[in-house]
Amino acid sequence: MNREMYETILNMPDFMEKALKELKLNGEVPLEIDGIAFFGMGGSGIAGRIVSEWLNYEWGVNVYSYNEITIPRNLSRNTLITLISYSGNTEETLMAAKNAINGGYKVAVISSGGRLIEIAMEKNLPHIIIPRIFSQPRESLPYLFTAAVKMLMETKLIGNVQLNQLNDCIETLYNVKKxxxxxxxxxxxxxxxxxxxxxxxxxxxxxxxxxxxxxxxxxxxxxxxxxxxxxxxxxxxxxxxxxxxxxxxxxxxxxxxxxxxxxxxxxxxxxxxxxxxxxxxxxxxxxxxxxxxxxxxxxxxxxxxxxxxxxxxxxxGIEARRINLIDYLKGKIRSSIYM
The missing domain is CATH 3.40.50.10490 (Glucose-6-phosphate isomerase like protein; domain 1)
Structure with a gap:
């Protein structure tokens, strides 16, 4: 019944390997970055949480992850605020982007398009565009996660040692798949x-x-x-x-x-x-x-x-991609904000 989504998930290591080869940074990351904070919601935001847990726990790198609208005051102006949204139209992430830009923070974007990429282009913000090939944001995790790692490599906060671990991880996933x-x-x-x-x-x-x-x-x-x-x-x-x-x-x-x-x-x-x-x-x-x-x-x-x-x-016997209540809630939020 959910064969297409199952196959998409099953191909996670294939997508990660492809993303590692294809994804490129547009623009330049600002100098003197001493940390990075990912802001995103749901299936997009979890990419930042994975990167944060991995690099904090194993390498002591200053990486933070938030499912928030406001920017915590403990983040310095040398922290790269990185907004993650597959659609590029997530209201909460757009609000976080506005707050970060208005607050004078250094900002970067990871998305497949939408308003978030428009903002990145208007403001000349460094950004990574992932392909719009997934039906739901949660299916795009292999690309969003790999893009987050690539953004970190551009800041020089991580290097080849961590990249080698990513390659080892892809190999592990292939073995699990087999x-x-x-x-x-x-x-x-x-x-x-x-x-x-x-x-x-x-x-x-x-x-x-x-x-x-x-x-x-x-x-x-x-x-x-x-x-x-x-x-x-x-x-x-x-x-x-x-x-x-x-x-x-x-x-x-x-x-x-x-x-x-x-x-x-x-x-x-x-x-x-x-x-x-x-x-x-x-x-x-x-x-x-x-x-x-x-x-x-x-x-x-x-x-x-x-x-x-x-x-x-x-x-x-249900459709895995169906998210009627989430769609209803998002519609209510949009209609209330822009009425």
Whole structure:
């Protein structure tokens, strides 16, 4: 039913490899950049969150990610405010662009067109244009993410070492793709969590994978899902299980994790959470990240999670690309702002 979207997601490594070769910066990045802050919403904004988590955690680079309209005051004027919107017409991102420009910040743009690219051209802002070949912004992640990395390379905040990790990540995704021919993990996982409310548990630095998984389950599968991050979840979230044992029977707990845990405390926490959830009748499953570095871990988990969301939509017999309520809400916002 959702074959075209499934194939688009399945070709994630192919799109990333193509984007790495084809995407070019238009204009020049300003000098003396000491950090970069990505602003975007939903399926566009998650690209900045992935880059931020990867480079902060593994390399200590000053990269920030916001799903906001206003520009936080802690950002210096040497931070490159980079607006990401696949359509180029996302109202919140356009407002962030206006606030950044009026605030005297250095600004860059990543988009496929729309008003955002028009602003970039009018203001002579550095920008990367990605091809308008996707039906929904969330399908364009391989291009948006790769464009974000290319923008960072132009600022000289990262270099060949990080580029090598990106190439390793693409190779990891190809290996995962090949493995799906013999072990259809997405379909198996979707069948196990069908008809459940999904509670996703993970830990830093895999948080972007959990957030993206929730977004994909919400938009593609039209199911209720939430994200809990360990160890914080161990100090509050588990208490909702104590007085509501009947509800847990309708919950599917999916843990996004590495094969080999680096932190013993996190591993103990995961095992204990699984024990408690199983004792109370919840369904418990794991989604294992692949690869030898943080970026590969994050994107391999996203890759499987996106495919799970399409398989779940197929089981439910619904159109994954349909987002009627989001379209209605966006229409209300536009009509109210421009009336």
């Amino acid at each position: 493995g799906l021919n013999t072990n259809n993990i997405p379909k198996i996982l979707a069948e196990k969590v069908y008809s459940k409310i999904i509670s996703i548990f993970t830990y830093t630095p895999l948080t972007p994978a959990a957030i993206r998984f929730k977004q994909s389950l919400n938009e593609n599968s039209k199911v209720m899902a939430k994200v809990e991050v360990i160890p914080e979840a161990c100090h509050n979230a588990i208490m909702e299980w104590e007085e509501n044992p009947e509800i847990l029977k309708n919950i599917a707990m999916i843990i996004i994790r590495e094969d080999v845990m680096k932190e013993r405390l996190i591993e103990i926490s995961i095992n204990t959470l699984k024990e408690i959830a199983l004792q109370r009748g919840a369904t418990v499953e794991e989604l294992h990240a692949s690869g030898s570095n943080v970026l590969s871990n994050i994107l391999s988990a996203i890759y499987i999670g996106d495919l799970v969301s399409i398989e779940l939509a197929n089981i439910k």
